[in-house]
Amino acid sequence: MGGALLDPRLHSVEQVMLQADSALYQAKKTRVQPSCGRTSISELRGVAMKEKQADPIKTFRAQWAVMTFYERFEQVIALALSAIIAVIIVVSLLQLISIVFSLLIIDAFNPLDHKVFQTVFGMIMTLLIAMEFKHSIVRVALRRDSIIQVKTVILIGLIALARKFVILDPETGPAKVAALAGATLALGATYWLLRERDDRTAGESSDDQS
Numbered sequence: 001m002g003g004a005l006l007d008p009r010l011h012s013v014e015q016v017m018l019q020a021d022s023a024l025y026q027a028k029k030t031r032v033q034p035s036c037g038r039t040s041i042s043e044l045r046g047v048a049m050k051e052k053q054a055d056p057i058k059t060f061r062a063q064w065a066v067m068t069f070y071e072r073f074e075q076v077i078a079l080a081l082s083a084i085i086a087v088i089i090v091v092s093l094l095q096l097i098s099i100v101f102s103l104l105i106i107d108a109f110n111p112l113d114h115k116v117f118q119t120v121f122g123m124i125m126t127l128l129i130a131m132e133f134k135h136s137i138v139r140v141a142l143r144r145d146s147i148i149q150v151k152t153v154i155l156i157g158l159i160a161l162a163r164k165f166v167i168l169d170p171e172t173g174p175a176k177v178a179a180l181a182g183a184t185l186a187l188g189a190t191y192w193l194l195r196e197r198d199d200r201t202a203g204e205s206s207d208d209q210s
Contacts, residue, residue, distance in 0.1 A: 078137050085134045089127060096123045118167040125163035132156050151198075154191045158184065 067075065100120060136152040161184045168177070 082134060082137045085130055085137065089130045089134065092123065092127055092130065096120070096127065099123070114170065122163060122167040125159065125166055129156055129159050129163065132159060151191060151194050154187050154194070157187050158191065161187065 064072065064075070103116065103120075132152070133156060136149055136156075139149075161180060164180055165184075168180075
């Protein structure tokens, strides 16, 4: 495929991004660069990025006007959950700072101490999990994803398992370690399969457009 033409019928950001990703996949597959006489892939993605960077308030109002009752219900729930998780993240961060500061004051902050390591890095991993939840909910609120994203849930599960390994006690039995390792392997394989499916879908979409 020599280049990617911007279809005027594609008005949403998601469709433009899908067309750009599909064209990029096809260009890599065929090892052919887009021609200068047509809209290049970088220009296509640039248009989509400009649309994404538009005024979020105006975009929200425009989307709200065309939403159904259930879509508005989803939007309100997503915004409420986003606000709640944001509060939890801020409170957890303040608690983490307070704990680390207290340990520094009493000169007890020794990263090599297993208990200190468990406490500090366990809280850090918890913050990362909360931030990933927040990110997924924000994408729903911005109407970029559906209410449930399987890949996001699996990714959060992998982070939670990584946290479990971080705070694992030295006296933990081998059966529990093997069970956690098996769960991690299963989630990792599922995530890889979902990513392969998405890449294959993007490739098939580019073949249909060519």
